[in-house]
Amino acid sequence: MRIAVTAQGTDREAKVDPRFGRAKYFVVVDTESGQLEAVDNNVNLNAVQGAGIQAAQKVAALRADAVLTGNVGPKAFTALQAGKVTVYVGVVGTVREALEKFQAGQLKQATAASVEGHWL
Amino acid sequence: MKIAIASGKGGTGKTTIATNLAYAAAEQGRLAVYLDCDVEEPNGHIFLKPTVDEERPITRPVPQVDASLCNGCGACGQACQFSAIVCIGDKPLLFPKLCHSCGGCVRACPTGALSEVPREIGTLRIGRSGQLGFIEGRLNVGEAMSPPAIRAVKAAAPVADLTIIDAPPGTSCPVIESVRGCDMVLLVTEPTPFGLNDLGLAVEMVSAMKLPMRVVINRAGRDGKTREFCDRNGIRILAEIPDVRSVAEAYSRGALIAELSPTYREGMECLLDALGQGVAR
Numbered sequence: 001m002r003i004a005v006t007a008q009g010t011d012r013e014a015k016v017d018p019r020f021g022r023a024k025y026f027v028v029v030d031t032e033s034g035q036l037e038a039v040d041n042n043v044n045l046n047a048v049q050g051a052g053i054q055a056a057q058k059v060a061a062l063r064a065d066a067v068l069t070g071n072v073g074p075k076a077f078t079a080l081q082a083g084k085v086t087v088y089v090g091v092v093g094t095v096r097e098a099l100e101k102f103q104a105g106q107l108k109q110a111t112a113a114s115v116e117g118h119w120l
Numbered sequence: 121m122k123i124a125i126a127s128g129k130g131g132t133g134k135t136t137i138a139t140n141l142a143y144a145a146a147e148q149g150r151l152a153v154y155l156d157c158d159v160e161e162p163n164g165h166i167f168l169k170p171t172v173d174e175e176r177p178i179t180r181p182v183p184q185v186d187a188s189l190c191n192g193c194g195a196c197g198q199a200c201q202f203s204a205i206v207c208i209g210d211k212p213l214l215f216p217k218l219c220h221s222c223g224g225c226v227r228a229c230p231t232g233a234l235s236e237v238p239r240e241i242g243t244l245r246i247g248r249s250g251q252l253g254f255i256e257g258r259l260n261v262g263e264a265m266s267p268p269a270i271r272a273v274k275a276a277a278p279v280a281d282l283t284i285i286d287a288p289p290g291t292s293c294p295v296i297e298s299v300r301g302c303d304m305v306l307l308v309t310e311p312t313p314f315g316l317n318d319l320g321l322a323v324e325m326v327s328a329m330k331l332p333m334r335v336v337i338n339r340a341g342r343d344g345k346t347r348e349f350c351d352r353n354g355i356r357i358l359a360e361i362p363d364v365r366s367v368a369e370a371y372s373r374g375a376l377i378a379e380l381s382p383t384y385r386e387g388m389e390c391l392l393d394a395l396g397q398g399v400a401r
Binding site for chain 1: 215
């Protein structure tokens with residue numbers, strides 16, 4: 001299983017970035033192999049609009065099965081659903097802690113967006 | 121002659137000037153039309169009290185997908201610069217409110233799965249106030265982009281001797297769309313630091329568009345800074361509306377100040393003449 005965590009840095013000790021669309025990095029961890037990949041989200045960080053949608057597309061393209069983050073807006077949530085990526089919100093701490101909680105089944109799957117959209 | 125009434129700051133008196141000028145022109149027997157391009161908050165109707173003969177939807181094209189023709193190649197999503205269409209999984213996902221109606225996705229689609237359909241974004245109201253033609257655009261609540269609605273208002277305008285365009289405040293796209301193609305821009309300002317600051321921004325915008333401009337000072341009083349600014353920038357001040365209670369009361373009743381007294385009506389006529397001379401030159 002591949003888990004994407006929105007992060008402010010590129011490794012397991014990086015803090016979880018509470019923003020989904022405008023997260024600094026996506027840290028993707030393969031739970032079987034333990035392999036870690038960090039993807040820069042700089043393009044979306046500075047996007048005028050549609051950052052959440054683009055980010056969802058990126059996460060889906062990274063073949064993530066789930067994403068762990070702080071908040072997800074309505075358009076990003078719709079896009080993640082279309083990409084068959086399950087969403088976990090309200091995640092805090094480091095990437096390592098987030099993954100541990102996820103594997104211990106302590107995170108709750110989101111069934112809707114956790115925040116309002118921007119402008120639209 | 122097309123005259124846009126604009127301002128940097130909101131609430132300076134654009135609609136007051138626009139409705140009164142349009143009214144005065146029609147009273148003179150000129151073929152005049154008033155266009156309310158402040159589509160996010162059109163309120164010229166409060167003063168002109170038009171009879172509306174026709175209402176029709178304002179639409180703009182957005183893509184729709186024929187799933188039977190789509191092969192999920194994602195070319196549409198790559199073409200879209202606004203994330204209004206993205207390919208996630210095996211089919212495109214549409215976000216119509218983000219769409220800028222550029223038609224790029226339709227052209228990019230290799231299988232002809234995309235076509236454009238009209239999406240309603242507001243309402244056009246067309247009528248008359250006495251002899252004055254009246255057209256208003258009203259953007260639906262929650263719509264983010266007003267320029268298409270403003271274009272619809274301008275496109276619906278009949279040929280007239282005088283077209284008065286009531287522009288939205290500010291200096292961004294909606295204002296530029298309203299002002300574009302006009303012969304003259306009349307900037308309404310108020311003698312406050314906010315009014316002056318935003319007048320400066322509006323002057324920059326109109327200069328960039330290379331259009332002639334004039335200024336009217338509303339609620340004019342002791343302040344000399346607006347006058348200084350206009351002198352320094354070579355912009356003519358055509359009129360000052362005094363800061364008096366009778367004008368404010370008329371406004372609060374939804375009345376035209378040109379109807380208030382012959383002085384104001386003549387003032388509006390003089391303003392029209394001065395604007396006409398500015399265009400002729």
